[in-house]
Amino acid sequence: MSSAIDIAAAVQSGERSAIEVLEEHLGAISERESEVHAFNLVTTDQAIAAATAVDELVAKGGPLGPLAGVPVAIKDNLCTRGVATTCSSKILEGWVPPYDATVVTRLAAAGAIMVGKTNMDEFAMGSSTENSAFGPTRNPHDLSRVPGGSSGGSAAAVAAGFAPISLGSDTGGSIRQPAALCGVVGVKPTYGTVSRLGLIAFGSSLDQVGPFANSVAEAALVCEVIGGHDPGDSTSLPQAFPAVSEHLSDGVAGMRIGLITEMMGEGIAPDVAKRIRAAAEWLAAAGAEVEEVSVPAVTFGLSAYYLVAPAEASSNLSRYDGVRYGLRVDAPTTGEMMELTRTAGFGDEVKRRIMLGTYALSAGYYDAFYGTALKVRTLIRRDFDAAYERFDALLSPTSPTTAFSFGDKTADPMSMYLNDVCTIATNLAGHPAMSVPYGLGDDGMPVGAQVLAPALGEVAMFRVAAALEGSLS
Amino acid sequence: MSIDLSVWEIVIGLEVHTELATRTKLFCSAPNEFGGEPNTNIDPLTLGLPGSLPVLNEQAVELAIRVGLALNCTIDRSVFSRKNYFYPDQPTNYQISQFDLPINGEGWLELPSGKVIGIERAHLEEDTGKSTHVGGGGRIHDATYSLVDYNRAGVPLLEIVGRPDLRSGDEARAYVSELRAILVAVGASDGKMEEGSLRVDCNVSVRKHGDAELGTRCEIKNINSLRSLGRAVDYEAERQIDMILAGERIEQQTRHWNEDEGRTLKLRSKEQADDYRYFPEPDLVGLAPSQEWIDRVREALPILPAARRHRLCERSGADTAQAALIVERGLDDLCLAALDCGADPSRTITHAEHNLSDPKALELDPEMFAKLTKMDADGDLSSTQTKTVLAELVQLGGDPGEIAEAHGFKAMDSGELDAVVDQLIAENPEQWQRFCEGDPKISGFFVGKVMKATQGQADGKVVAGLLADRVPNAAKE
Numbered sequence: 001m002s003s004a005i006d007i008a009a010a011v012q013s014g015e016r017s018a019i020e021v022l023e024e025h026l027g028a029i030s031e032r033e034s035e036v037h038a039f040n041l042v043t044t045d046q047a048i049a050a051a052t053a054v055d056e057l058v059a060k061g062g063p064l065g066p067l068a069g070v071p072v073a074i075k076d077n078l079c080t081r082g083v084a085t086t087c088s089s090k091i092l093e094g095w096v097p098p099y100d101a102t103v104v105t106r107l108a109a110a111g112a113i114m115v116g117k118t119n120m121d122e123f124a125m126g127s128s129t130e131n132s133a134f135g136p137t138r139n140p141h142d143l144s145r146v147p148g149g150s151s152g153g154s155a156a157a158v159a160a161g162f163a164p165i166s167l168g169s170d171t172g173g174s175i176r177q178p179a180a181l182c183g184v185v186g187v188k189p190t191y192g193t194v195s196r197l198g199l200i201a202f203g204s205s206l207d208q209v210g211p212f213a214n215s216v217a218e219a220a221l222v223c224e225v226i227g228g229h230d231p232g233d234s235t236s237l238p239q240a241f242p243a244v245s246e247h248l249s250d251g252v253a254g255m256r257i258g259l260i261t262e263m264m265g266e267g268i269a270p271d272v273a274k275r276i277r278a279a280a281e282w283l284a285a286a287g288a289e290v291e292e293v294s295v296p297a298v299t300f301g302l303s304a305y306y307l308v309a310p311a312e313a314s315s316n317l318s319r320y321d322g323v324r325y326g327l328r329v330d331a332p333t334t335g336e337m338m339e340l341t342r343t344a345g346f347g348d349e350v351k352r353r354i355m356l357g358t359y360a361l362s363a364g365y366y367d368a369f370y371g372t373a374l375k376v377r378t379l380i381r382r383d384f385d386a387a388y389e390r391f392d393a394l395l396s397p398t399s400p401t402t403a404f405s406f407g408d409k410t411a412d413p414m415s416m417y418l419n420d421v422c423t424i425a426t427n428l429a430g431h432p433a434m435s436v437p438y439g440l441g442d443d444g445m446p447v448g449a450q451v452l453a454p455a456l457g458e459v460a461m462f463r464v465a466a467a468l469e470g471s472l473s
Numbered sequence: 474m475s476i477d478l479s480v481w482e483i484v485i486g487l488e489v490h491t492e493l494a495t496r497t498k499l500f501c502s503a504p505n506e507f508g509g510e511p512n513t514n515i516d517p518l519t520l521g522l523p524g525s526l527p528v529l530n531e532q533a534v535e536l537a538i539r540v541g542l543a544l545n546c547t548i549d550r551s552v553f554s555r556k557n558y559f560y561p562d563q564p565t566n567y568q569i570s571q572f573d574l575p576i577n578g579e580g581w582l583e584l585p586s587g588k589v590i591g592i593e594r595a596h597l598e599e600d601t602g603k604s605t606h607v608g609g610g611g612r613i614h615d616a617t618y619s620l621v622d623y624n625r626a627g628v629p630l631l632e633i634v635g636r637p638d639l640r641s642g643d644e645a646r647a648y649v650s651e652l653r654a655i656l657v658a659v660g661a662s663d664g665k666m667e668e669g670s671l672r673v674d675c676n677v678s679v680r681k682h683g684d685a686e687l688g689t690r691c692e693i694k695n696i697n698s699l700r701s702l703g704r705a706v707d708y709e710a711e712r713q714i715d716m717i718l719a720g721e722r723i724e725q726q727t728r729h730w731n732e733d734e735g736r737t738l739k740l741r742s743k744e745q746a747d748d749y750r751y752f753p754e755p756d757l758v759g760l761a762p763s764q765e766w767i768d769r770v771r772e773a774l775p776i777l778p779a780a781r782r783h784r785l786c787e788r789s790g791a792d793t794a795q796a797a798l799i800v801e802r803g804l805d806d807l808c809l810a811a812l813d814c815g816a817d818p819s820r821t822i823t824h825a826e827h828n829l830s831d832p833k834a835l836e837l838d839p840e841m842f843a844k845l846t847k848m849d850a851d852g853d854l855s856s857t858q859t860k861t862v863l864a865e866l867v868q869l870g871g872d873p874g875e876i877a878e879a880h881g882f883k884a885m886d887s888g889e890l891d892a893v894v895d896q897l898i899a900e901n902p903e904q905w906q907r908f909c910e911g912d913p914k915i916s917g918f919f920v921g922k923v924m925k926a927t928q929g930q931a932d933g934k935v936v937a938g939l940l941a942d943r944v945p946n947a948a949k950e
Binding site for chain 1: 517526527559564565567614746750751755756757
């Protein structure tokens with residue numbers, strides 16, 4: 001399969017038609033989708049219409065966007081006009097958004113062709129895609145293993161060649177961890193650089209949309225297409241997305257890169273740690289100054305995250321009550337109707353987090369829980385700031401292990417939560433981070449290296465990621 | 474009303490919600506309009522659709538600042554929070570409101586009486602939709618079905634929280650009336666209580682004079698007019714005093730004002746505080762209006778009712794009650810303009826107070842009004858004639874001199890009037906006897922007769938004087 005960049009070039013030059021490219025990918029989907037289950041919905045008809053429109057534009061001589069004719073898979077928590085959007089939850093079954101998310105609009109304007117809506121953990125709550133109401137997605141590298149989550153469908157779609165690029169959302173690692181487990185590139189941009197308008201909220205102060213791709217360059221291009229100010233999102237930063245593509249071949253000579261001590265010890269599988277040390281050594285060999293650095297507050301990240309994210313989620317998800325849209329379980333009174341609808345519509349993990357969040361915000365507990373979590377957030381930011389005074393970028397594993405098997409962690413929520421131990425602090429700080437494949441673990445499954453940078457430090461982050469990618473080829 | 478106010482003190486604090494007169498809603502571009510077919514002024518955010526996000530309406534902020542400045546509040550850096558509770562007319566099941574950091578802090582408002590009432594805060598928040606419960610008792614619990622109209626959901630509200638500085642139903646009414654005048658003056662609201670543009674929640678408690686502690690308060694909702702406010706306060710105070718006198722404990726409650734029955738009824742207990750799980754709204758950023766913006770708003774503020782009252786009193790010698798009424802009717806500018814044209818100050822105020830309630834009076838030509846007050850003061854017209862000319866001036870305009878002439882008005886010669894008075898006294902000896910004995914009711918009899926005989930050309934005050942002159946000296950002692 002070709003890269004998004006090659007496809008766009010071929011479509012722009014008239015060498016290949018968008019329809020031809022689409023058919024190739026629809027073929028891949030029909031071949032393997034039944035075993036992978038990356039999609040909640042394959043939007044064949046809309047995709048054909050969109051590809052035809054691109055081809056007509058080519059025939060007329062343009063203008064063509066940078067992703068002309070490139071198939072893209074969209075996580076099912078991004079609103080798509082006229083196309084069902086479910087968050088992999090029964091509670092949203094049948095709901096069809098009357099609008100596109102800003103990122104979807106921007107992809108379409110760039111010429112990209114949406115091929116489907118990808119499976120996910122319900123409302124993005126999970127790390128394995130096992131929490132989908134519509135059944136799990138399987139890891140294309142080994143169907144007995146999870147693809148990670150919550151954006152497991154989007155990661156698997158790219159890994160399986162269903163689309164060269166896809167979009168996910170990352171609240172605590174939901175792009176980077178599945179990218180690592182599926183052996184693809186995944187980017188969580190700086191909070192505020194990519195619009196959240198049309199992204200169905202989980203933890204609003206943590207959520208960020210980002211791409212999956214097979215290469216760092218493709219991911220960079222997608223970030224540039226979807227990023228930049230959106231007046232419809234009050235938390236959107238005023239500037240354009242950092243111009244990362246033009247710096248991908250800058251190399252790392254002279255860069256200062258810190259290996260995060262707290263993410264290299266206990267809880268990290270030895271084969272994963274070994275690959276990350278190899279990455280650090282290679283970066284040093286390529287001319288970077290590499291040192292270990294302690295970022296002490298990240299160890300509190302998991303605890304703080306499991307107060308902040310559920311607290312916001314408990315409020316964000318209160319709108320699903322059967323009154324206006326989605327599932328409704330009828331009952332004699334409005335109160336009972338709401339209760340029965342929510343009981344039937346939400347899965348166990350969603351209910352667990354609503355309970356956690358409601359508790360954390362309750363009078364008498366707010367200061368001890370939510371209030372303290374906000375203080376920890378400040379501490380994490382402070383410790384990262386201290387590290388970034390000495391380093392341009394940081395390095396860690398993305399996930400403590402390679403892809404695990406179905407059912408391995410579903411019995412014990414804590415063991416599932418620990419999967420995000422390396423990714424969560426970034427969201428709490430609002431910083432960018434990305435996962436880039438860096439070889440295989442002892443089980444032959446992909447290992448992801450996580451590159452972290454300060455807010456709006458995407459150029460440094462992409463330079464390091466591109467260098468790591470280059471070292472493997 | 475059987476409250477012994479020498480013993481009991483009524484303590485009232487008001488929370489007034491006003492809908493801000495913006496073009497669009499607080500966080501989206503759906504129109505902010507009253508009325509309309511149900512669910513027509515809506516958009517994705519109004520319905521709380523997944524993926525929708527709020528964007529703060531700058532016009533609403535500007536109106537909030539205007540009100541804040543008019544109420545002498547501090548304008549502060551503020552933060553929006555979510556107030557979480559489940560109710561079908563709240564589309565997201567949380568209300569975006571300002572909690573611990575409101576846009577307008579500590580301020581005050583001066584009543585026409587001169588009393589100053591503290592303002593605790595005035596913060597921005599969004600309105601809810603409207604539910605209609607059909608069947609059963611018309612309540613959400615027993616309805617057959619419920620309908621929700623989201624046209625109002627998301628309309629910007631400013632909640633103005635007053636200090637418990639009010640001490641009577643009348644004072645509470647004066648406060649709301651003054652607040653409404655300010656809101657209308659700064660263009661923040663149309664002030665229509667009947668359309669819900671202005672909603673008053675009233676906290677009432679009672680204590681004995683000299684008590685340091687406030688009594689347990691009850692909050693009264695559903696007050697839809699100034700009249701209801703006064704009645705509700707009086708009823709509620711009496712209810713609480715009766716309970717205390719009967720040795721009962723006042724429970725902190727939310728109570729509903731029933732206009733038809735003229736009493737308050739318990740809605741729910743407030744002994745246990747509701748837990749709204751407030752937390753900062755993560756979809757919005759902090760609001761910090763620049764000093765430059767605040768200064769610009771301040772400079773553009775119109776002159777406010779209190780200042781207008783003071784100005785009128787100073788220029789015309791009107792008392793506070795007269796000034797309050799004239800400013801409320803918006804006639805102060807006319808009065809001041811007439812004074813500039815040399816109007817008689819006392820007659821100007823008297824006419825504005827008593828004879829200019831017609832809204833058309835606002836269009837009166839100040840020069841002609843001034844001329845009339847001078848004719849009146851100089852005795853060129855009787856008071857009845859003056860009223861007639863003024864009424865015509867208001868309705869049709871023109872020159873008061875010409876109007877008086879057209880009617881054949883001129884003040885009567887005193888000789889003519891003396892003759893009329895003497896004749897009437899002779900014709901009505903019995904009534905005259907009573908007049909001389911000091912019966913106050915009989916004076917009107919003679920004045921009326923004189924007016925009739927002179928076809929209204931006599932001046933009532935002059936007639937009264939002539940009658941008094943004719944009372945024998947013996948009767949006066």
